[in-house]
Amino acid sequence: MAEPILKVENLKKYFPLKRGLLASLRGEPQRFVHAVDGVSFEIYKQQVFALVGESGCGKSTTGRLIVKLLEPTDGKIYLEGEDVTEIKTKEELLAYRRRVQMIFQDPFASLNPRFRIFDVLEEPLLIHGIGETRAEREELIYKALEMVKIIPPEDYVSRFPHMLSGGQRQRVAIARALILNPTFIVADEPVSMLDVSIRAEILELMKSLKDKMGVTYLYITHDLSTARYFADWIAVMYLGRIVEMGPAEKVIDNPLHPYTRALLAAVPEPKPERRNVIKELPIKGEVPSAVNIPPGCRFHPRCIYAKKGLCDVEQPKLIEYEHNHFAECHLVGKF
């Protein structure tokens, strides 16, 4: 198989908790939020890799580590085979960002309200020194806008973000990420703030750009239905770790981990005939804090199958149970 575009190895990010003066005088140990706690995966060219999980599972932190908005505590990140874990100089970071771009969740907050659409798209070109003259940059900007179907571009370039609808704004945000012609895009919940009809439009657009421009995506979402639709691979995260990973249809149609099963059971489906049926949700309790990670399998306090003496003691390993389909559970096939 070809070399992965992005490879992440045992990635960790711990955020230190604020400690009071008294606590530090008493010599109490520094405590950490284990936001990302040993995550490994590979993404191949033109694939969409979805990172799915509930809030606080570390999916967005993983995305931010990859675009270098955060420094990892431990672990390695490789982009096209090159170790990019440690980027020291500003020049290196600039070069990196040209290859890796991000699309944010909220198009109302991610575009500067004082910038016209032209300025929004010109900024990355100026920062990266692309296009010698304004005319050259204008051509690139028009091309990028056409690509995201903001047509005709000349009608839009002098508008401010507030003059666009939510869907148009998100398309401008996508154009801003694409204008540098990146190899890899991290899309953090790009459609969760949008209305259903527009959501479909943006997903379709991102899908078509994947084929046209050969972009590879990390798609971060809490929504398994859109992940199934958009992604080739799905990785399910729980409390900072990937508990299940595999091709999208396999994870959805044949989930191995009890947490994935619970998540899938919880997804609402547009089938009104089941409206009086109380859904069975094979999970108990609530997500524990990422400061005090439960020992053994971190899912065991919520797992309805957990075995005493095994799940609460020993940390399970991520094992390949069928071709390309991984899960981190002691009891796969035993419940």
Place this chain on the structure above:
Amino acid sequence: MAKNVLEVRNLKMYYFTSKGVVKAVDNISFDLKKGEVLGLAGESGCGKSSLGFTLLGMPTPPGKIVDGSIKIDGREIVGLPEDVLRKEIRWQKISMIFQGAMNALNPVYTIGFQMTEPLIYHKGMSQEEALDRAQKYLELVGLDPEIVYRYPHELSGGMKQRVVIAMALLMEPSVVIADEPTTALDVIVQAQIINLMKRLKKELNLSMIFITHDLSILAEISDKVAIMYAGKIIEIGDSEKIYYEPAHPYTQKLLAAIPRLHEDVERLEFIPGQPPNLINPPKGCRFHPRCPYAMDVCKEQEPELKEIDKDHYAACWLL
């Protein structure tokens, strides 16, 4: 046949802004039967939340009810003075489960204080009676009754949403309006809350209006569904009819835009354009600028809701 607990006729609620009159709720009529859940869906800005607040007799300023009637248990509430609405109607006859439980609770009072206040004020209960009733309802929504002594920040998002639901039920109202009650919640918590609402619907024979933009969630609980577009109901009928035999092109498009978990969808549909400005809505059918089937008549005359099947109404010239 169950009787109607809520009858809405030709309801109009306009926002009188400095830019012009926004027709957010424009000539809406429907009935809600005892023990029935009516789902209200539409894109943001279609007027679904405005309608919810109007039914409580408290349109958000600068909104005003311009015309129409709202009858709860046969009693007309449009035109009632504010103090009567507050003392006799709101929370007692019709209540609301708010969007975003995080912000619906006052952080500086205990749960018990917030829950008993209306009971003491409205029903003249003693402190003990009120606390007793609050605890009973907390148990009903699956919470430990001891949390009356806790503050909102001590509870998780799901627990807070349960408290907000308990509060809406406390005065045993005839109609409960749930405005996006699960939007800010995680999938699993959302499913738990939906389960709770299904159980309450059965146990208390609750009549409810469930407002959301998410047609998948709506299908989980609604007996009847009304689709709103630009301030109007464009289609209303039994859930099965709406989901499996949608008549209005807008409903059809909305349903085709939902990604399904267990089905392979080649391409998702989407609706080009955006909902119209409600200060100056398009002439004729309000959906015609975005409708792929628009004909000449659609640009000129507004279609009325007509019965296309038993209890299934749609407003479209194609039918």
